[in-house]
Amino acid sequence: MLLMRMNLKNYWHVITPNALRRLGCLFFCFTLLGSLAGCATRPSNINNICHMFEQKRGWYKSAKATEKKWNVPVFVTMAFIHQESRFRAKAAPPRKKILWIIPGPRPSSAYGYAQALDGTWNQYRKSTGNRGGDRDDFDDAADFIGWYNNKSYRKNKIKRGDAYNLYLAYHEGHGGYARATYKRKPWLIKVSKKVQKRSRRYQQQYGSCQKELEKGWVRRLFS
Numbered sequence: 001m002l003l004m005r006m007n008l009k010n011y012w013h014v015i016t017p018n019a020l021r022r023l024g025c026l027f028f029c030f031t032l033l034g035s036l037a038g039c040a041t042r043p044s045n046i047n048n049i050c051h052m053f054e055q056k057r058g059w060y061k062s063a064k065a066t067e068k069k070w071n072v073p074v075f076v077t078m079a080f081i082h083q084e085s086r087f088r089a090k091a092a093p094p095r096k097k098i099l100w101i102i103p104g105p106r107p108s109s110a111y112g113y114a115q116a117l118d119g120t121w122n123q124y125r126k127s128t129g130n131r132g133g134d135r136d137d138f139d140d141a142a143d144f145i146g147w148y149n150n151k152s153y154r155k156n157k158i159k160r161g162d163a164y165n166l167y168l169a170y171h172e173g174h175g176g177y178a179r180a181t182y183k184r185k186p187w188l189i190k191v192s193k194k195v196q197k198r199s200r201r202y203q204q205q206y207g208s209c210q211k212e213l214e215k216g217w218v219r220r221l222f223s
Contacts, residue, residue, distance in 0.1 A: 042087045049078055049202040050209035052087075060213055062139040070146030071153075072160045075202035079163055080145050080170065083195045084115040089136040091115065113141035124148070145170075152177070163199035167192040 043052040053060040063074040085091035092111050109118040112135025116124070124144050125133050133140035152158045152169040156177050160166070169177035171188055182188050 046087050049205045053213050059138055062142040066142045066146035070150040072146040072149045075206050076163050076199050077142050077145050078202050079195050079199035081113050085113045112136045114144050116144055164192050164196035167195040
């Protein structure tokens with residue numbers, strides 16, 4: 001035991017303040033890399049909103065911030081992202097094939113979690129002042145969906161919890177929705193019903209875990 005104490009004493013003499021600073025920097029870098037890796041990966045179960053938010057606490061904060069800012073429910077925003085990208089940050093429409101082999105252009109400029117088009121995304125950035133917003137950033141994508149659905153509420157009088165009609169307007173645009181262009185697209189009506197169904201399922205799941213999600217990390221640690 002005495003020998004162990006002497007060795008420890010000698011060891012701490014070797015660790016200089018500079019060495020401690022280097023260790024601190026290394027620890028910070030590894031932590032940052034781990035966080036970035038976590039942001040880039042999808043949750044293991046995208047069909048359960050509670051499981052997703054347990055793995056992605058940052059996503060929960062973003063969806064809650066969207067709800068607070070635009071009055072669009074958390075479960076509606078998440079149902080939209082599920083439909084648009086399956087929660088893949090860099091999702092984009094598949095390229096067309098030239099001569100059945102050569103990758104050609106993409107059919108649209110849709111990109112990111114929300115599959116926002118270039119023009120609509122630029123409108124969002126200008127309207128909200130979020131000039132540096134990125135479509136492959138979950139926080140920005142969630143805010144975009146809230147912004148757009150809030151416009152659907154104001155322009156088309158669609159309730160912010162009505163995922164079915166909100167999605168029709170999201171796909172057709174506010175003018176197209178007003179003209180009921182979706183009536184000529186049975187496939188879109190089918191997809192919108194699917195979004196509505198998922199929104200309701202997410203709502204039920206969210207009701208069972210909302211209180212737990214709202215706990216801070218200290219309360220979760222001791223609960």
